[in-house]
Amino acid sequence: MPKRLLFVLLVSICTVASAQTWEVGVGVGGAGYIGDLNTNPVKPSGLSGGLFFKRNFNGYLAARLNLAAGQISGYDSKSNDQQQRDRNLSFTDPLKEASLVAEFNFMKYIPDAGKNKYTPYIFVGGGITQYTPRTKYKGGTYSLRDIMTEGQSIPYKKSAIVVPYGAGFKYNFAGKWTVGAELGYRYTNTDYLDDVSGVYPDKSKLVTAPQKVLSDRSGENTGVFTGSPGSQRGDFKAHDTYMFGWFTLSYTFVTQKCYYEN
Template sequence: MPKAVLVILLLFVSSYHLQAQTWEVGGSVGAAGYIGDLNPNNPIKPSGISAGIFVKRNFDGYFSARLTYSYGRIAAADSTSSSQQQRDRNLSFTDGLKELSLIGEFNFMNYIPDAGPNRYTPFIYAGFGITGYNPRTTFEGSQVNLRPLKTEGGKPYGDNTVVIPYGVGIKYNFQGKWNLAADLGYRYVLTDYLDDVSGSYIKKSALTSDLSRALSDRSGEVTGNYIGSPGSQRGDFKPRDTYFFLGISISYTFVTQRCYY
């Protein structure tokens, strides 16, 4: 992760010295999903688990900021698609996403655990972050890292990307200073290679190894004939992938001496 981004995240959280403030810590579990070249049409399809931990600064009953570390596992396989064209392409991947993000929240109702006028509130959020990714696939019974194989030629893509999280949720003060929340958040991602698929097939001779050639075009494994002629479409030609986390979180609020009640 770029050091400048990490410094900005830490300074943002530590720079507030407002009179009205509390800290909150918690964790979440749920599901992760992906929308991209191997799942172009279903924006709410989970494909793996997610989990996270966070620390939050509540500035008043409406506004807060949280620093979150999240892990999510996404996957997709052409073999499960309803499209014959995708089944013939026969690509697949899994990817473990590691996200560090700084997110601002806005509550629609004045929400102060154990003291405010409302025990629940819907909320929205947005922010920015960095996500590490590493697409893999299964070939001949073994897991293979796809990045170094350069299956579409050119230079290897990066191992992290800037993301913009945004989403909606609802939270509930179920006991004392304990909170329960559910949310759905999507990530605007500045890469199209979460799944190792983006553009066009290239000449087999331009690929660097037998393994690269085997995993660049896997259509022959199911059709007997390889469909990946140089220059023909391999991905969906959209500029970026997307992923989401759907989760349930539990948290505890620590009230400072100069609290906002």
């Protein structure tokens, strides 16, 4: 009996140790955003990609570091809503993100050694993103943060805290190689991914020409400007959200020779 217990214990230790494996991968796909210029949660507006490094603690739980970049954009001129088309604002925003998430597999998943060749999964975590909304006007590109289009006394921050969350599906297609697809959203603590948040400023108090021109673009095509001081410019929601949808490819490194599934 003691020998049998010792054998079970050794096998268990080997299993736990070997299951603590490293994984490295890449992801490419689309990017989108939900904010003052768009409310469609699955509408892509740019591309995204990145690297990830993962520590698999067992067949169910892992910690993943993401280093990602993408670009989101929005154009009132392409909206189905007449009020947004009249507002006529637009932006593009390159994002750079670093995040750490916990990943949970619904099925026990160990590439090249486990019984399950695939599993759905979910993830949640925290991170930070750098953002720089820009717009084009008469052939030039302008940084909207520096212009302070809503009459701010100081520019808003260059970075925001993000809470990544989402779901995906992975498949062990060959040896220790895994392919997958995931859709992840990033809830942020800023409302300025698109440079639009509150109300129109009083143009008489704006100092620079770009401020006066880019704060209210409603009359560019008609000559009739509708952005009266204090009237609604944004949707008054406190936070913007962005999305990365990726196809992924990764390789798992086994760190123990006694890689074994009981």
